[in-house]
Amino acid sequence: MNSNIIKTGIIALGAALITSCGNSQQGGGQQAAPPPxxxxxxxxxxxxxTVPDNYPGVVVPLQEVELRGEVGGYITGIFVKDGQKVSKGQRLYEIDRTNYQAAFNSAKANLEVAKANLARTEKDAERYTNLAKKEAIAQQRVDYALTDLANAKSQVAAAQASLTSAEANYRKSVIVSPLNGTIGISQVKLGALVTPGSTLLNTVSTNDPIAVDIAVNQRDLSRFMEMQKNPSTTVSDSIFSIEQNGNRYSMNGKIEAIDRAVDPSTGTITVRISFPNPNGTLVAGMTCNVTVLNKSPxxxxxxxxxxxxxxxxxxxxxxxxxxxxxxxxxxxxxxxxxxxxxxxxxxxxxxxxxxxxxxxxxxxxxxxxxxxxxxxxxxxxxx
Structure with missing residues (x-):
């Protein structure tokens, strides 16, 4: 009897333990959902x-003129220093003027002789014409006088042309600045021989305002043409800005020109944008980045x-x-x-x-x- 009771107790205890373990395993398998x-x-x-588009650019002068002698001779005077600011009409170089001065003086004297001869033939023609009216002289003599008068007038015109040419050569023997700007480093020294139209003396360019050339894809050409039509809006909205060597300058630009044709090899067209350059910070030949604000349509x-x-x-x-x-x-x-x-x-x-x-x-x-x-x-x- 006692043996049965003990067996029954053991079985009940085992069942309880099994139930307890099952509940423990079932509870451990469930994980709580993470919080949001x-x-x-x-x-x-x-x-x-409005998106900023960046374009690599090259700084270029808006105006640039190469100085070459129009007359030949040796350099006898250099009146500026390399890199100096120059003004329009300022004397820069002088070519030996001796021969040109002599030619000018000779042409001037020849003109005076031609004018004196003209005055004489005019008086002769007038006198002979009056005598012919009174039938006091042969008509042939009048004709000769009128011919001499016409020749004298032609001689005056030729002498005047020679004087003009001599004066121009004399004036061209002094080279002056064609614009306000900066002159470069001289390519000739005193005593150098100048060949007309060939010898490069120097270069003068403007630097305020100055320009930047950028290459624009042909698909954006219409947008830039529209901006060119409204320069006041361009400036007020600061559509164009420039950065050089990591430095951004607070200056507004405007489209100065758009090239005449698209480069078929690249599909781009050159757009020239001008910027104020009062301090001369931008120098021709510099590379830079130009930011163009692009407003989405x-x-x-x-x-x-x-x-x-x-x-x-x-x-x-x-x-x-x-x-x-x-x-x-x-x-x-x-x-x-x-x-x-x-x-x-x-x-x-x-x-x-x-x-x-x-x-x-x-x-x-x-x-x-x-x-x-x-x-x-x-x-x-x-x-």
């Missing part, structure tokens, strides 16, 4: 976007740049869906505008995305969007 992740969200919307989708993650060259965002679960969405991105970025594909207006806290998210995670008062304020680009 606190994040900041952003509703995708469209906005007018239609509103575009924009989101905060920090909402985008990149992996292996692909860009994605987390979109908040039903039950506050997030899905990772591949997107096509465009230009950056401040802290925003243009989205060209993958999202639609009105989509809600995670803008802050994406580093700790995984696809399918449940999120708890921050309250409006806790959300990060984001500036939307506009015109």
């Amino acid at each position: 992740m606190p994040v900041t969200t952003y509703t995708v919307e469209k906005a007018a976007v 239609e509103p575009q989708l924009v989101i905060p740049h920090k909402a985008v993650s990149e992996q292996l060259g692909k860009y994605s965002v987390y979109v908040v869906g039903d039950s506050s679960k997030v899905n990772q969405q591949i997107v096509e991105v465009g230009s950056e505008v401040g802290g925003m970025i243009v989205i060209k594909g993958g999202l639609q207006e009105g989509d809600v995305i995670v803008s802050d806290g994406i580093m700790k998210l995984r696809p399918g995670a449940v999120v708890q969007p921050a309250k409006a008062t806790d959300s990060t304020t984001t500036t939307t680009p506009n015109n």
